[in-house]
Amino acid sequence: xxxxxxxxxxxxxxxxxxxxxxxxxxxxxxxxxxxxxxxxxxxxxxxxxxxxxxxxxxxxxxxxxxxxxxxxxxxxxxxxxxxxxxxxxxxxxxxxxxxxxxxxxxxxxxxxxxxxxxxxxxxxxxxxxxxxxxxxxxxxxxxxxxxxxxxxxxxxxxxxxxxxxxxxxxxxxxxxxxxxxxxxxxxxxxxxxxxxxxxxxxxxxxxxxxxxxxxxxxxxxxxxxxxxxxxxxxxxxxxxxxxxxxxxxxxxxxxxxxxxxxxxxxxxxxxxxxxxxxxxxxxxxxxxxxxxxxxxxxxxxxxxxxxxxxxxxxxxxxxxxxxxxxxxxxxxxxxxxxxxxxxxxxxxxxxxxxxxxxxxxxxxxxxxxxxxxxxxxxxxxxxxxxxxxxxxxxxxxxxxxxxxxxxxxxxxxxxxxxxxxxxxxxxxxxxxxxxxxxxxxxxxxxxxxxxxxxxxxxxxxxxxxxxxxxxxxxxxxxxxxxxxxxxxxxxxxxxxxxx
Numbered sequence: 018x019x020x021x022x023x024x025x026x027x028x029x030x031x032x033x034x035x036x037x038x039x040x041x042x043x044x045x046x047x048x049x050x051x052x053x054x055x056x057x058x059x060x061x062x063x064x065x066x067x068x069x070x071x072x073x074x075x076x077x078x079x080x081x082x083x084x085x086x087x088x089x090x091x092x093x094x095x096x097x098x099x100x101x102x103x104x105x106x107x108x109x110x111x112x113x114x115x116x117x118x119x120x121x122x123x124x125x126x127x128x129x130x131x132x133x134x135x136x137x138x139x140x141x142x143x144x145x146x147x148x149x150x151x152x153x154x155x156x157x158x159x160x161x162x163x164x165x166x167x168x169x170x171x172x173x174x175x176x177x178x179x180x181x182x183x184x185x186x187x188x189x190x191x192x193x194x195x196x197x198x199x200x201x202x203x204x205x206x207x208x209x210x211x212x213x214x215x216x217x218x219x220x221x222x223x224x225x226x227x228x229x230x231x232x233x234x235x236x237x238x239x240x241x242x243x244x245x246x247x248x249x250x251x252x253x254x255x256x257x258x259x260x261x262x263x264x265x266x267x268x269x270x271x272x273x274x275x276x277x278x279x280x281x282x283x284x285x286x287x288x289x290x291x292x293x294x295x296x297x298x299x300x301x302x303x304x305x306x307x308x309x310x311x312x313x314x315x316x317x318x319x320x321x322x323x324x325x326x327x328x329x330x331x332x333x334x335x336x337x338x339x340x341x342x343x344x345x346x347x348x349x350x351x352x353x354x355x356x357x358x359x360x361x362x363x364x365x366x367x368x369x370x371x372x373x374x375x376x377x378x379x380x381x382x383x384x385x386x387x388x389x390x391x392x393x394x395x396x397x398x399x400x401x402x403x404x405x406x407x408x409x410x411x412x413x414x415x416x417x418x419x420x421x422x423x424x425x426x427x428x429x430x431x432x433x434x435x436x437x438x439x440x441x442x443x444x445x446x447x448x449x450x451x452x453x454x455x456x457x458x459x460x461x462x463x464x465x466x467x468x469x470x471x472x473x474x475x476x477x478x479x480x481x482x483x484x485x486x487x488x489x490x491x492x493x494x495x496x497x498x499x500x501x502x503x504x505x506x507x508x509x510x511x512x513x514x515x516x
Contacts, residue, residue, distance in 0.1 A: 071282035129379035137382050143324040144379055146303040150322040151340055151376040153296040154333050157318035162355040165211035168204045169193075171317075171352040178319045179330055179344045194436050196353045196365040197500060203360040239316045239333050249292040254285030315355050319348075329376070332369075334358070339369035340376050342383055363499040366421060366432025374431075387437075395433050395441040398423060400449050403470055408485055410471035412492055413452065416442070417500045435500040446505045447473065455479045457486045457494055465494040 130144040137144075158178040162171045195201050261277035318333040321344070332339045332351040335358050341347035350367050357364050368391060372383050380386065398420050403411050411419070417438050424430040446452060451473050456464040469482050469492075486492035 071279050071286060075276060075279040075283060126379070133379040133381055139324075139326040139381055142303055143326045144381055145299070146322060146324050147327075147329050147376045147381050148379055149296070149300040149303055150320070150329065150331055151338060151373050153293065153300050154318045154320070154338075155297045155300055157320040157331070157333065160317045160319060161314060162317055162352065162359065163211075163314050164204075164207035164359055166204065166352075166356075167208040168195075168201045168349070168352045168356055170208070171204075171355060172348045175317060175319055175332070175348040175351055176344060179321050179348065193349055196350065196367065196435050197357070197362065200353050200357050200360060200362045200365070203362060204356040207360065239318055239335060242336050245292075246289070250285040250289040253288040254281040257281040257284040315358050317351050317355050319351065327381070331373070335364065337370060338373040339367065340373035340383075341369050365435055365500065366425065368434040368437060370431045391433070392437060392441065395420070395437050396445055398433070399438065399441050399445055400472075403450060404472055408489075409475050410453075410469055410477070410482065412496070413468035413470050413502055414493075414496050414498050415491055416470055417502045418498045421500060438500070439503050442502045443505050446470075449473055452505070453477075453479055453482055455483045455486065457483060457492050459494060467492065467494040 126145070126148070127141075130141045130148075133139065133144040134141045160171070160174050160178050166174075258277055258281040261280060265273055265277070315334065320331050322329045322331065327342060328344075330341055330344045330347045332347060334351055334355050337354075339347060339351060339354075341350070347369055350369050354364060354367070356362075368387060371386070371391070375381070375383060375386055399416070402416060402420050402423065403409065417435065420438055421432045421435065423433075425432040442450075449472070450470050453469045453471060454466055455469055457467050459465050467486075469486075471477060471482075
């Protein structure tokens with residue numbers, strides 16, 4: 018038996034007294050934390066505020082309705098009959114199916130992690146961690162990219178946010194494989210025209226209220242996802258509205274419809290907040306340590322996830338999540354995408370978007386996917402795009418856009434990475450495809466030279482191509498594609514040709 022000595026009892030009583038005195042303050046802090054959320058969970062913060070406001074309106078309207086004895090315009094007998102007969106009705110089976118679906122969703126992650134671990138050799142903990150980190154921006158650092166930045170300077174700061182000593186990487190920015198030269202050129206022009214004071218970066222911790230609000234808006238723009246809003250807010254709210262209409266038999270007093278709308282907002286917001294909460298919980302449960310570094314007109318949110326098997330890098334910009342195991346390639350990609358938003362250039366699709374999706378789907382073998390799936394698929398698509406054209410040849414300035422759009426148009430497609438399309442084109446010319454340079458007659462500027470790509474097995478004269486160009490709208494020498502193809506050496510080595 019343990020004896021409670023005086024030396025132990027008095028400190029314990031003092032601790033309990035201090036806990037009681039601080040209870041109101043701690044309760045207040047917990048309430049505020051629930052209402053506004055942590056500083057790096059802007060999406061959940063908005064959902065919580067909407068839920069609290071809708072709950073207040075719903076509670077106030079309900080209290081007034083009860084206290085004033087207002088008739089809702091319906092009979093409760095129908096509801097009671099449904100409630101009594103619930104155990105033997107089809108509703109019971111619907112609820113069981115719903116619960117079964119929830120259980121399947123929970124256990125599916127465990128099965129997916131087990132399969133991924135067996136295929137890759139990673140631990141299940143690593144697979145869970147990689148998937149969870151891709152689903153939330155919790156723990157990310159914020160880098161604000163402005164027109165005063167060039168692509169390489171923004172890339173430097175993103176690498177710093179990854180906590181990577183980029184000076185040790187021996188980077189030659191001139192040799193960097195870019196997504197789109199137009200983005201890089203436009204960013205450089207904006208940076209050259211900007212005042213040097215525009216490059217000053219303020220620490221988030223010392224930002225004044227107006228700067229903090231501006232950063233919060235930028236973070237919201239980069240993390241708010243339309244698909245997430247639809248499935249996590251709009252769908253639960255719509256189901257609640259439909260259920261409320263069924264309960265009141267669709268016809269009721271006007272104020273009842275207002276209550277149904279408020280209830281739909283409560284349920285939708287609660288579901289949205291809960292979804293984000295559980296995503297953060299999953300990420301934190303498999304996270305060894307939390308990154309808190311922050312950097313300072315578009316916000317790029319970045320973070321690094323270090324596991325025992327691999328280090329993954331994540332980024333959010335423009336409502337899209339990106340991921341890669343190569344921090345330099347991801348940093349350059351995020352910088353170019355951010356500048357594409359700033360400069361109004363077409364937003365290029367990237368392999369990092371598919372990497373993030375793969376990680377969320379417990380497919381962590383990113384290198385294997387890129388080499389065995391994506392690159393092989395793009396090479397085939399480049400050749401097929403030419404082979405499936407009516408004349409079995411295409412203008413070079415149309416080919417890249419058509420190949421990229423082909424992936425965008427299919428279910429789940431985001432578009433092929435222009436860098437991989439350029440690599441694929443270089444690998445198949447002149448072995449499978451051949452470029453022909455022809456003069457095309459334009460309505461205003463006379464003849465202009467352009468490149469046409471044909472199958473190597475198709476033998477056609479330049480004169481025949483020029484004739485076709487006069488009757489096809491595809492042949493426009495001045496057409497400016499979203500993405501260009503590189504110039505290649507049309508003379509293949511003799512040894513390769515003989516093989």
